[in-house]
Amino acid sequence: MKIGLFGFAGSGKTTVFNLLTGLHADTGPGGKSKTNLGVTRVPDDRVDFFAGIYRPKKTVYAEIHFSDMPGDAPSKSSGGLSPQVVGDLRTMDVLALVLRAFENPALDASPDPLRDLRAMETELVLADLQVVEKRIERLRKDHSSPRELEALERCLPHLENERPIRTLDLTDDERALLRGYRLLTDKTLLLLLNTSEDSPGASFPELEEHLAGEAHPITLCAGIETEILELDPEDRDAFLADLGLDGSGRERFIKQAYDALDLISFITVGEDECRAWTIPRGTVAQKAAGKVHSDIERGFIRAEVISYEDFREHGSESKAKAAGRYRLEGKDYVVADGDVINFRFNV
Numbered sequence: 001m002k003i004g005l006f007g008f009a010g011s012g013k014t015t016v017f018n019l020l021t022g023l024h025a026d027t028g029p030g031g032k033s034k035t036n037l038g039v040t041r042v043p044d045d046r047v048d049f050f051a052g053i054y055r056p057k058k059t060v061y062a063e064i065h066f067s068d069m070p071g072d073a074p075s076k077s078s079g080g081l082s083p084q085v086v087g088d089l090r091t092m093d094v095l096a097l098v099l100r101a102f103e104n105p106a107l108d109a110s111p112d113p114l115r116d117l118r119a120m121e122t123e124l125v126l127a128d129l130q131v132v133e134k135r136i137e138r139l140r141k142d143h144s145s146p147r148e149l150e151a152l153e154r155c156l157p158h159l160e161n162e163r164p165i166r167t168l169d170l171t172d173d174e175r176a177l178l179r180g181y182r183l184l185t186d187k188t189l190l191l192l193l194n195t196s197e198d199s200p201g202a203s204f205p206e207l208e209e210h211l212a213g214e215a216h217p218i219t220l221c222a223g224i225e226t227e228i229l230e231l232d233p234e235d236r237d238a239f240l241a242d243l244g245l246d247g248s249g250r251e252r253f254i255k256q257a258y259d260a261l262d263l264i265s266f267i268t269v270g271e272d273e274c275r276a277w278t279i280p281r282g283t284v285a286q287k288a289a290g291k292v293h294s295d296i297e298r299g300f301i302r303a304e305v306i307s308y309e310d311f312r313e314h315g316s317e318s319k320a321k322a323a324g325r326y327r328l329e330g331k332d333y334v335v336a337d338g339d340v341i342n343f344r345f346n347v
């Protein structure tokens with residue numbers, strides 16, 4: 001999964017990036033124009049458990065790839081996301097907007113997360129509007145794809161009303177036709193509220209009202225939390241608790257992002273490899289097989305499934321089997337979180 005961190009200059013994107021990846025990219029003002037890339041491993045007790053049993057050659061956790069976008073362009077007084085940032089964001093699965101809720105001495109503007117959120121929402125809509133308008137113009141002229149034109153014409157008024165495409169009720173066919181445009185407002189938007197260490201638990205009633213319960217910002221205190229990250233592990237929890245924060249920024253982010261994105265994991269086990277695979281909740285077995293390999297999806301025969309709980313309770317695959325906890329499932333089986341799956345296939 002690729003997550004793009006973006007936001008106004010000086011909002012703390014790179015500090016958040018460092019907190020989430022454990023890297024040490026340069027922060028602070030200084031006219032940076034490059035994107036930082038980093039990977040975070042998603043901790044998973046279940047994978048640890050299976051690694052303990054199978055002692056595999058390789059243990060593979062789910063990963064999140066972060067891109068920390070340069071903030072130079074959005075700071076221009078004219079506003080606007082730079083074409084480079086827009087292009088980078090289009091390649092992401094998920095967008096994460098960093099909202100500044102701390103005083104930054106390098107900036108004139110006082111912190112106002114709602115103001116910044118509104119401005120960025122507009123930027124994203126405008127970027128999509130440009131794509132949609134251009135394409136409509138083209139298709140009206142050359143008549144090459146009437147169905148695509150129809151789908152785009154449904155998007156146009158929605159965007160003109162400053163509404164994101166993710167809230168437009170499109171059919172699966174329409175969504176498929178639009179996928180190639182990689183519209184920014186069709187992607188999930190996570191909000192990261194980067195708060196001041198003086199008031200890490202501060203609430204922002206106007207922001208809450210604007211979101212109306214439809215999105216829940218993930219609160220980080222990236223400045224001080226990156227410093228806490230450098231401490232001895234035994235001291236970390238005490239410092240975080242002092243700030244009223246439950247767990248490290250990375251753990252809180254991963255947990256809340258998985259919830260917001262409605263992601264679950266299934267697990268494959270064996271002596272070669274124990275591995276977690278991330279899928280959207282509701283994914284059927286054949287599609288899940290495609291995560292492992294496209295051949296397995298194509299030649300799918302069945303899925304052999306034991307739930308993590310059953311495996312744990314009985315202690316081994318053979319004992320779980322003997323207890324009747326081993327299931328054969330077909331291609332339409334909806335995979336559950338923690339399912340241990342062995343795919344049977346034929347190509």
Ligand SMILES: Nc1nc2c(ncn2[C@@H]2O[C@H](COP(=O)(O)OP(=O)(O)OP(=O)(O)O)[C@@H](O)[C@H]2O)c(=O)[nH]1
Pocket residue numbers: 007008009010011012013014015016026027028029030032069070071072102103104194195196197220221222223224
């Ligand atoms: N007080 C406080 N300062 C922070 C926090 N997060 C970041 N900062 C500071 O804010 C300044 C900007 O942080 P960066 O992480 O470089 O911000 P950025 O969004 O990456 O900036 P650009 O890449 O230039 O757009 C730095 O001096 C950070 O130390 C925070 O949570 N609290």
Ligand SMILES: [Mg+2]
Pocket residue numbers: 013014015027032068069070071
């Ligand atoms: Mg930066």
